[in-house]
Amino acid sequence: xxxxxxxxxxxxxxxxxxxxxxxxxxxxxxxxxxxxxxxxxxxxxxxxxxxxxxxxxxxxxxxxxxxxxxxxxxxxxxxxxxxxxxxxxxxxxxxxxxxxxxxxxxxxxxxxxxxxxxxxxxxxxxxxxxxxxxxxxxxxxxxxxxxxxxxxxxxxxxxxxxxxxxxxxxxxxxxxxxxxxxxxxxxxxxxxxxxxxxxxxxxxxxxxxxxxxxxxxxxxxxxxxxxxxxxxxxxxxxxxxxxxxxxxxxxxxxxxxxxxxxxxxxxxxxxxxxxxxxxxxxxxxxxxxxxxxxxxxxxxxxxxxxxxxxxxxxxxxxxxxxxxxxxxxxxxxxxxxxxxxxxxxxxxxxxxxxxxxxxxxxxxxxxxxxxxxxxxxxxxxxxxxxxxxxxxxxxxxxxxxxxxxxxxxxxxxxxxxxx
Numbered sequence: 180x181x182x183x184x185x186x187x188x189x190x191x192x193x194x195x196x197x198x199x200x201x202x203x204x205x206x207x208x209x210x211x212x213x214x215x216x217x218x219x220x221x222x223x224x225x226x227x228x229x230x231x232x233x234x235x236x237x238x239x240x241x242x243x244x245x246x247x248x249x250x251x252x253x254x255x256x257x258x259x260x261x262x263x264x265x266x267x268x269x270x271x272x273x274x275x276x277x278x279x280x281x282x283x284x285x286x287x288x289x290x291x292x293x294x295x296x297x298x299x300x301x302x303x304x305x306x307x308x309x310x311x312x313x314x315x316x317x318x319x320x321x322x323x324x325x326x327x328x329x330x331x332x333x334x335x336x337x338x339x340x341x342x343x344x345x346x347x348x349x350x351x352x353x354x355x356x357x358x359x360x361x362x363x364x365x366x367x368x369x370x371x372x373x374x375x376x377x378x379x380x381x382x383x384x385x386x387x388x389x390x391x392x393x394x395x396x397x398x399x400x401x402x403x404x405x406x407x408x409x410x411x412x413x414x415x416x417x418x419x420x421x422x423x424x425x426x427x428x429x430x431x432x433x434x435x436x437x438x439x440x441x442x443x444x445x446x447x448x449x450x451x452x453x454x455x456x457x458x459x460x461x462x463x464x465x466x467x468x469x470x471x472x473x474x475x476x477x478x479x480x481x482x483x484x485x486x487x488x489x490x491x492x493x494x495x496x497x498x499x500x501x502x503x504x505x506x507x508x509x510x511x512x513x514x515x516x517x518x519x520x521x522x523x524x525x526x527x528x529x530x531x532x533x534x535x536x537x538x539x540x541x542x543x544x545x546x547x548x549x550x551x552x553x554x555x556x557x558x559x560x561x562x563x564x565x566x567x568x569x570x571x572x573x574x575x576x577x578x579x580x581x582x583x584x585x586x587x588x589x590x591x592x593x594x595x596x597x598x
Contacts, residue, residue, distance in 0.1 A: 239264050244301055258294050265289045296362070303359045311357060314370045318348045321370035323381065326358075329365040337423050338366055344421065345371065345381050352384030354472045355410045360425035382421070384412045390479055391424065444495055444514050454498040457514055461495045465540055474537045476520070481528065486521035490579070493518050494543040503597045504558075507551060509571075511578075516543070516558075516569060518580045535565060543567070550594040559594065561586065 240261065247257040265271050271289040314324065328334065328342035338361070346352050348370070358366040391411050411424035448456030463469070469492075476491040496504070496514040504511055523536060535542065548561040558569040558578050566589040569578035 236265070236268055236270055239268075240297065244298070244305075247298075248302065248305065254295060254298050257298055258291065261294065262289070299363065300359070303365070307357060307359060310368070314348065314368065317370060321372050322348050323371040323373070323376045324348050324353065325369045325371050325376075327367045327369055329367060335361065335364075338364065340421060341366070341423060344416075345376055345379055346383060347381065349467070350383050350385065351388065351471060351475070352382075352412060352414075354475075355388070356384075356412070356423060356425055362426065380417055382414050382416060384414055387414045388412050390482065392483070453501065457495055457497050457501070460514070461497065461544060464492055464495060465544065470540065473540055476518075477523070477533065477536050480520035480523050481533065484524055486519070486524050489520040490517045492516070493540045493580075496578075497598075500549060500597050504551065507553070507595075509551075509556075511571075513577045516578050516580075522580050522583070539567070549597040550591065551597050552594050554593060557581065561589075 243257065243261045243264070246252070247260075252260070262271075266289070269288075273288070314321070323345050324347075325343060325345045326341040328339050353368075357368065358364050360366070388410050391409050393409065409424045409426070411422065414421040414423075444457065444460040448460075473491045473493065476489060480486075480489065492515050494516040496511075496516065501511065501514055518539065528536070542562050542565075543560055546560045546562055550559040550561070551557075552559060552568075556571065558571075560567045560569070564586055566584050566586050567580060568582040568584075570581040571578050
């Protein structure tokens with residue numbers, strides 16, 4: 180069970196944390212081979228264990244973690260339950276396997292050390308997602324968030340330097356750096372009231388962020404260098420400049436994951452009903468902080484010119500559309516709509532087109548028409564100047580942008596009007 184040496188897990192397992200469990204349940208699956216294939220928001224957008232290339236194994240691990248959280252299992256208890264399952268299915272020890280390039284390669288599959296990494300990383304991320312939601316809900320009375328460093332041996336200097344630093348709850352810093360922000364990171368965030376922060380320095384990351392690209396290793400299959408992007412903050416304080424960048428693979432908070440938005444939408448509809456809940460979800464997605472995060476997403480995607488497995492939530496289906504799709508047999512797991520960076524990189528855009536990409540969340544709310552293409556199973560938003568096609572991610576049951584075309588080049592044959 181949790182111990183005094185693992186205070187972050189004491190908090191995690193005191194009661195079954197519904198938001199954290201919901202986070203694990205809502206996470207999509209992403210099949211990864213090397214760790215660098217699971218970088219950044221894949222940690223929060225798709226449940227990933229590198230080298231697990233079979234969906235049934237991924238399902239076993241995911242379900243075991245949900246059960247562990249519900250029952251308050253310690254690491255040792257979870258390991259005792261999942262190890263025999265992985266051994267029976269051949270995911271254990273070092274083995275010669277055929278990699279995605281078709282060549283034989285020795286890899287480390289399951290091991291006690293690897294299970295600890297899987298457990299700690301996913302439990303901490305799930306807890307962080309639930310914690311973020313709860314803190315956002317209470318931001319009216321506790322609008323300031325304080326970074327707290329959990330005492331450990333050999334602390335990371337950048338993390339320790341953040342201890343006690345305070346930012347507004349809607350500061351861009353949290354959209355990137357909400358912990359965990361590195362393997363084994365146990366840092367926490369505490370919500371504070373205005374009275375609690377009186378006389379204290381309030382920092383901001385607004386305008387002090389930049390994107391850095393670093394070599395994170397060599398792909399053993401191809402021999403090519405692998406690069407990852409990191410968002411780095413150089414924040415002025417009364418004592419000098421505070422520099423912080425999440426580690427490669429953690430360059431995105433679970434808080435901004437479209438799957439967390441799915442959890443938010445589900446909770447809103449549970450509490451308020453489908454009509455009001457989905458309306459409020461859309462309103463939250465169009466708040467200034469989410470608009471800034473989306474604009475930054477577009478800027479980064481165009482600047483880096485290569486897909487980084489990043490997505491941005493750009494809208495939510497409303498009650499009427501959800502009901503029509505349901506009547507047509509569409510198995511919709513979540514109403515949220517997202518845009519992947521893979522859709523927009525390596526293309527030439529005019530300044531006007533870039534501005535429309537940045538305004539996409541607002542433009543979707545002003546759509547002229549919404550169609551369903553039963554043949555191709557596409558959701559189609561007709562905007563003033565563009566037509567945005569969404570296809571369903573079969574793993575997450577969520578619609579993502581598959582194509583954006585100019586309205587003048589679009590044909591509407593065989594479509595069914597939704598609204």
